[in-house]
Amino acid sequence: xxxxxxxxxxxxxxxxxxxxxxxxxxDLLARxxxxxxxxxxxxxxxxxxxxxxxxxxxxxxxxxVSAVCQGFVGSRISGEALLIFNDTSFADIAExxxxxxDVTPEIELELLMDIANILIGAxxxxxxxxxxxxxxxxxxxxxxxxxxxxxxxxxxSSGWQRALTVEIPYRLEGHSxxxxxxxxxxxxxxxxxxxxxxxxxx
Amino acid sequence: MSTADSNLAEFHWLMDxxxxxxxxxxxxxxxxxxxxxxxxxxxxxxxxxxxxxxxDLFEVFPDLPREWFEHKSRTVVQLKNRAFTTWEQRPYLxxxxxxxxxxxxxxxxxxNCTFIPVTNIRGEVESLxxxxxxxxxxxxxxxxxxxxxxxxxxxSRLDGLTGLYNRSYWEKQLEQEFRxxxxxxxxxxxxxxxxxxFKQLNDIxxxxxxxxxxxxxxxxxxxxxxxxxxPGRFGGEEFALILPDTPPDDAVRLAERxxxxxxxxxxxxxxxxxLQVTISLGVAGWHSxxxxxxxxxxxxxxxxxxxxxxxxxxxxxx
Amino acid sequence: MSIPVLICDDSxxxxxxxxxxxPPGWEVSVEFAxxxxxxxxxxxEGKGEVVxxxxxxxxxxxxxxxxxxxxxxxPSVVIVISGDIQPEAxxxxxxxxxxxxxxxxxxQAQLTKVLSDFGLYAE
Numbered sequence: 212x213x214x215x216x217x218x219x220x221x222x223x224x225x226x227x228x229x230x231x232x233x234x235x236x237x238d239l240l241a242r243x244x245x246x247x248x249x250x251x252x253x254x255x256x257x258x259x260x261x262x263x264x265x266x267x268x269x270x271x272x273x274x275x276v277s278a279v280c281q282g283f284v285g286s287r288i289s290g291e292a293l294l295i296f297n298d299t300s301f302a303d304i305a306e307x308x309x310x311x312x313d314v315t316p317e318i319e320l321e322l323l324m325d326i327a328n329i330l331i332g333a334x335x336x337x338x339x340x341x342x343x344x345x346x347x348x349x350x351x352x353x354x355x356x357x358x359x360x361x362x363x364x365x366x367x368s369s370g371w372q373r374a375l376t377v378e379i380p381y382r383l384e385g386h387s388x389x390x391x392x393x394x395x396x397x398x399x400x401x402x403x404x405x406x407x408x409x410x411x412x413x
Numbered sequence: 414m415s416t417a418d419s420n421l422a423e424f425h426w427l428m429d430x431x432x433x434x435x436x437x438x439x440x441x442x443x444x445x446x447x448x449x450x451x452x453x454x455x456x457x458x459x460x461x462x463x464x465x466x467x468x469d470l471f472e473v474f475p476d477l478p479r480e481w482f483e484h485k486s487r488t489v490v491q492l493k494n495r496a497f498t499t500w501e502q503r504p505y506l507x508x509x510x511x512x513x514x515x516x517x518x519x520x521x522x523x524x525n526c527t528f529i530p531v532t533n534i535r536g537e538v539e540s541l542x543x544x545x546x547x548x549x550x551x552x553x554x555x556x557x558x559x560x561x562x563x564x565x566x567x568x569s570r571l572d573g574l575t576g577l578y579n580r581s582y583w584e585k586q587l588e589q590e591f592r593x594x595x596x597x598x599x600x601x602x603x604x605x606x607x608x609x610x611f612k613q614l615n616d617i618x619x620x621x622x623x624x625x626x627x628x629x630x631x632x633x634x635x636x637x638x639x640x641x642x643x644p645g646r647f648g649g650e651e652f653a654l655i656l657p658d659t660p661p662d663d664a665v666r667l668a669e670r671x672x673x674x675x676x677x678x679x680x681x682x683x684x685x686x687x688l689q690v691t692i693s694l695g696v697a698g699w700h701s702x703x704x705x706x707x708x709x710x711x712x713x714x715x716x717x718x719x720x721x722x723x724x725x726x727x728x729x730x731x
Numbered sequence: 732m733s734i735p736v737l738i739c740d741d742s743x744x745x746x747x748x749x750x751x752x753x754p755p756g757w758e759v760s761v762e763f764a765x766x767x768x769x770x771x772x773x774x775x776e777g778k779g780e781v782v783x784x785x786x787x788x789x790x791x792x793x794x795x796x797x798x799x800x801x802x803x804x805x806p807s808v809v810i811v812i813s814g815d816i817q818p819e820a821x822x823x824x825x826x827x828x829x830x831x832x833x834x835x836x837x838x839q840a841q842l843t844k845v846l847s848d849f850g851l852y853a854e
Contacts, residue, residue, distance in 0.1 A: 224744035230787065231835045234814030239492045247819040250787050252741070281497070320502050325488065328496040336494075341836055350525045350546070351497045412747065 217257040217375070221401075224408045225377060229253040232337025233379050233392070236330045240381070243329060244307040247384040254378040257401075260371060266378075267295070267360050267393075277301075277319065277356040278363050279327040282349040283335055287403045290374070290396040292331040296323055297389040298357055304388055316356055327351055330381070330392050338394075342407040373398050437507075437524075437545030440531065443490065445470045448540055457509040457522065474507055482506075489528045490538045496528040500552045512547055523552035572646040574624060575631035583645025583653060584706070590643075590655055591706035594699040602664035604654040605713040606671070606694040609725040611650035618685035626680055626690060633674045637667070653713075661698035661730055668694045668728040676726065691726035693717060698731075733758040734851075737779030739770035739796065740812070741788040745835070749783050749812060752839040757852050767791025771799055779807050781851060784829070786813040786820065797827040810845060812837050 230253060237248035258266055275298040282291050304322050305314045332348070339346050354363050375396040382389060396404065431438060432452045440449035450465040458465075465473055481503070489496050498506070500523040509522040529542040570582040578586070590601055608614075608630060615623040627650065634644050634652065643655040656664050672692055680688045695716030703709050716731040723729065736759040738749045746763050753759065762778040764770035768791045773779050782800075786793035793811060800807055811824045814835040821832045831845045846852035 220743070223742050227742040227744040227748075228836075230742070231814035234816050234835070238816045239494060241817045241819065242492065243488065247817060250815045252787055252789060317502075324498060324502055325496075328488075329492065329494055332494045332496070333492075348495075348497075350527070350548075351499060353499060353501050408744075412744070 217255070218405075221405055221408060222255045224412070225255045225375075225404070226253050228338060228341045228408070229255070229334075229377050229379065229394070231341060232334045233330075233381075235337045236333035236392075237381065239329050239333050240326065243325075244304070244383065246307060246386065249382045249384050251380050251382070254376075256376045256378070257373060258376050259373050263374070263376075263395075264361055266376065267363060275357050276360050276363070277323055277358070278354040279323055279331075279351050280354055281327065281331050281351040283346040284349075285339070285346040286344040286407075288344060288346075288396065288400040290394060290400060292335065293354075293363075293391075293393040293395065294323070294327045294330060295360070295363070295391045295393065296326075300388040300390060303383070303386040307383075307386065307388075319356065320353070323353075323356075324351065326390070330390075334379070334392060334394070342404070342411070344407065371397060375401050375404070436547075437543075439470075439543045439545065440540050441470050441543070442540045443538070447473065449542075453545070458507065476508060477506070478503075485528055486541050489530050489541060493530050493532070493538060495530065498526045498528070500525055500548055504552070506543070506545060511549055513549075517549065517553075519549050519553055522547050523549045572648075575628055575646050577631050577634065577652070578643065578645040580645060580647045583643065583647075583655075586643050586645075587655055587710070588706045590657060591699070591703070591709060595701075597658070599658035600660050600698045602656045602659045602661050602696060602698045603709055603713045604656065604664060604668050604671075604694055604696050605647075605710070605717050606652050606668070606692045607717065608650040608675075609691045609693055609721075611690070614688065614690065618682065618688065622682045622685045622688060625682055626688060629678060629680045630675060630690070630692070633678060634671065637671050637674055653710075661696060664696045664698065665728055665730050668696050672726065672728055693720035693725045694728045695720060696728060696730045733760045735760055735762065735778045735780045737762045737764060737770060737773050737782045737807075739764040739767065739773075739779075739782060739788075739793075740785035741765055742785075745785065745812075748835075749837055749842075752837045752842045754839070754843040754846065754852055754854075757846070767793065767796040770796055771805075774800065774805050774807050777806075782807045782809045784809050784811050786811060786815050786824070794823070794827065797824060797829060801828045808849070808851065 233253065234250060237250055241248045276295050277298055278293060278295045280291050280293045283289065301314050301319045301322060304326070305318060308322065310318055335346050335348065338344070377394040379392040381392065434451065435453060437453040437457065438449060438451040439447065439454055441447055447465050447468055447470055450462045454465070455461055460473060471477055471479055485496055485498065505521055505524045506526050511517040511519045511522055525546045525548050527544045529544070530538040531540045531542050533539045570578055572579040594601055608626070611623065614626065630652070631646065634654070638644060638654060641657050645653050647653055656667065672694060675690065675692045678689065682688050695713045695718070697709060697713035697716055699709065712731045716729040720727050720729040738746045738761060740746045740749065750761055762773050764773050766788045770779070770782070770784070774782065784793045784796060793813070797809060799805070800809065809829045810831050810833060811829045812833045812835060813820065816834045824832055830849055833841060833845060843852065847854065
């Protein structure tokens with residue numbers, strides 16, 4: 212499995228099921244914030260451990276971000292969802308959710324968790340339904356507020372080597388709100404995903 | 414055993430599990446009436462199911478922040494999407510005592526919560542299940558770690574002898590102030606000073622007396638400046654101050670005050686007896702011709718040398 | 732005579748899903764396009780009397796295709812099949828001339844119903 216390449220058909224199918232899942236998540240977010248969420252084309256990649264940080268830094272030109280991650284596991288698939296927010300987005304989001312007054316770090320955290328609950332929850336639910344899986348979600352963990360994007364995953368010391376990554380950059384129409392949802396699947400989940408998708412194609 | 418009996422048996426052990434599981438399970442109807450209350454809830458709150466079931470949640474827990482809770486539950490119900498809250502957002506949903514009242518260091522139980530929409534067979538959300546996890550140990554560890562990190566960070570900024578900022582941190586602050594000055598309305602000024610004939614004082618009275626003097630001068634600095642000013646020690650007998658939003662004329666007045674305070678300072682050294690020193694100071698306001706923050710420092714440094722040349726114990730404005 | 736049907740989606744997985752969801756026995760000749768530009772080219776060649784159109788695509792997206800069809804008055808009936816289920820997206824495409832909006836993943840029963848409702852297919 213060490214020289215495993217991501218097969219085009221799998222990449223395409225994953226992009227498509229993610230597209231549908233994130234569409235549902237976007238719909239919920241749009242209803243919560245009463246705005247239109249611009250849907251991008253998700254990017255599917257197989258990343259080496261050493262490439263993850265590079266990929267993260269290329270997500271954002273700004274240095275200061277806040278992020279939440281949440282593990283998920285089920286049907287022999289496991290991974291983590293990472294939601295990364297531009298710190299400059301909070302003012303606009305606070306306005307959309309009609310928080311009044313100063314946007315304190317406490318309010319930012321509430322907003323971050325609210326949006327993480329929706330985007331991660333709905334996206335995983337959408338994936339699970341399409342692929343006929345069930346996931347347990349762990350408690351979300353705050354990776355940091357106002358930190359360098361490079362510092363987000365620096366402390367990870369578990370033995371993973373490579374991961375299947377699905378990157379979904381969300382934007383809100385007419386607002387300067389930028390956030391990225393990253394789904395990271397462990398290497399041994401790939402075969403299972405492949406089988407599930409194969410099953411869908413038949 | 415009949416099917417009914419075996420269903421009943423299954424129901425019994427399922428209820429048993431729900432009762433004994435070591436997480437809090439609370440189910441409320443959409444009108445906030447409590448539907449379920451397991452042993453964890455009973456034991457930690459001291460409220461029996463008889464006093465909780467069918468009661469309004471906010472009457473049972475008057476301290477529960479209503480607005481926050483209703484915002485969370487509304488989102489969960491409307492979007493049919495579960496929500497998680499962490500102790501970092503809110504240390505607890507319901508105030509329970511720490512699980513370890515004797516050896517624990519926290520006063521209360523830190524909690525993570527999961528809000529789960531419970532639907533009926535028609536797919537409508539009828540009630541809300543809230544699961545409460547005790548995460549006190551995890552929270553305490555993380556808070557402790559954050560405190561330690563903050564302390565280490567602070568320590569790495571300070572000069573060990575005087576407690577003023579060390580040169581590298583002070584210079585970083587100056588760099589920032591230099592960038593800020595480009596669009597600031599008010600001028601910031603810089604003071605650099607050193608203790609006159611300090612080498613002599615060291616040679617005659619020993620390094621311990623010298624260190625003693627440095628600490629006392631640092632104390633004078635701390636007492637004389639405002640909280641917004643940034644004092645640093647450059648190593649040796651050289652000190653520097655950033656005075657944000659302070660025009661050069663005001664900076665000269667502050668420098669003059671510092672000079673007088675030090676001049677009148679008498680340090681009682683056990684070995685050497687009473688010691689007195691004077692300082693020479695250079696002041697420089699920000700100027701648009703500076704290209705780098707170092708240019709600013711050079712300007713203040715040159716003013717300091719003019720003070721030395723003018724016979725010491727005086728202030729020169731660049 | 733079979734109806735020329737065009738399935739325009741950047742994902743081959745999605746194209747196959749739509750093709751499989753077509754009612755069995757519907758007499759059509761199916762053509763595929765991987766983005767809006769290819770889609771329009773096929774439509775201009777008369778290969779898309781009925782078009783199943785995705786919205787999020789590279790090169791040229793579904794909105795631009797709808798605009799062009801309207802501007803050039805091309806002879807196509809468009810049914811949008813998209814994962815973007817926000818009410819805003821649905822009303823936008825209908826305003827732009829799409830006949831109907833079907834959410835992904837496409838469901839055979841729903842697709843069949845839409846086709847028969849608009850008289851494009853009869854059992």
